[in-house]
Amino acid sequence: MNDESLMRGAKEALPEGLASIRLLNELGDQADMKLELRADAQACDVYGPFYSDLDAKAFLRAVNAFDLIGVAVEEQVRLKPYYRLYIKVQGARQKAQTLINRLRGYQLNAELVSEGDLRWSISLGDFESQDEIARLRKKLLIHGVEVEVLDKSRDYQQFWVYLNPGSAAHLTGSLQEKLIEKFPDIFHQQKNCKPVASGE
Structure with a gap:
């Protein structure tokens, strides 16, 4: 055939x-x-x-x-999805790097995304628990930082x-x-x- x-x-x-x-x-x-x-x-x-x-x-x-x-x-x-927490940065790459240094000062694992749809945004990692995300978002809002969540299918x-x-x-x-x-x-x-x- x-x-x-x-x-x-x-x-x-x-x-x-x-x-x-x-x-x-x-x-x-x-x-x-x-x-x-x-x-x-x-x-x-x-x-x-x-x-x-x-x-x-x-x-x-x-x-x-x-x-x-x-x-x-x-x-x-x-499979259960996971969630990618990230921060959009308006402006130059240097501005993003400055914010990364600030976030690391809060003991957060922040990395610059250099490719893909989230290029030049800041990734705070992938999470499976929405409760964990809610706690982290609340912590960042206290410091005046707003984050966004991207659902990722597995x-x-x-x-x-x-x-x-x-x-x-x-x-x-x-x-x-x-x-x-x-x-x-x-x-x-x-x-x-x-x-x-x-x-x-």
């Missing part, structure tokens, strides 16, 4: 803890089959994680070369390849060793799933 296979959304039941999941690619003659994840279903052999669709597709090609049917799904992993995408339960029955130990040898950084596990007609 062509590497530029159509990427479509999957509306199957989600594994516990995942915010979203979608079908990345399907290979082989059974391209009209999807994997529905169910508690009462058969065990699927699952390989991953892959952190790009290109890596997942490369693994699918390897699976297909062994006459096995696999499907890759994309998982959106949601979400990321990863891909897992599920082998069709019927296909996985033909995955011998030697074939599995060849897959692991070719892709040494991935993990193998089993999850409950079963193939269902996609209706497309």
Whole structure:
């Protein structure tokens, strides 16, 4: 199958803890089959994680070369965000450096940002607790310094390849060793799933 296979959304039941999941690619003659994840279903052999669709597709090609049917799904992993505390400085870089020296006198970890959207602003670090930010903002306001907060997402995408339960029955130990040898950084596990007609 062509590497530029159509990427479509999957509306199957989600594994516990995942915010979203979608079908990345399907290979082989059974391209009209999807994997529905169910508690009462058969065990699927699952390989991953892959952190790009290109890596997942490369693994699918390897699976297909062994006459096995696999499907890759994309998982959106949601993590708690963090917050970057910074001070905008109007004027020259020297003005920012003067303020940094002042902040360090208050025992604060202040650094000049030299690139990106916050260039020439002053970073006071990254925080996970909004309570900690509130205390620091209050402390700085006493000294006449106003700060701003930038929300930073830590979400990321990863891909897992599920082998069709019927296909996985033909995955011998030697074939599995060849897959692991070719892709040494991935993990193998089993999850409950079963193939269902996609209706497309």
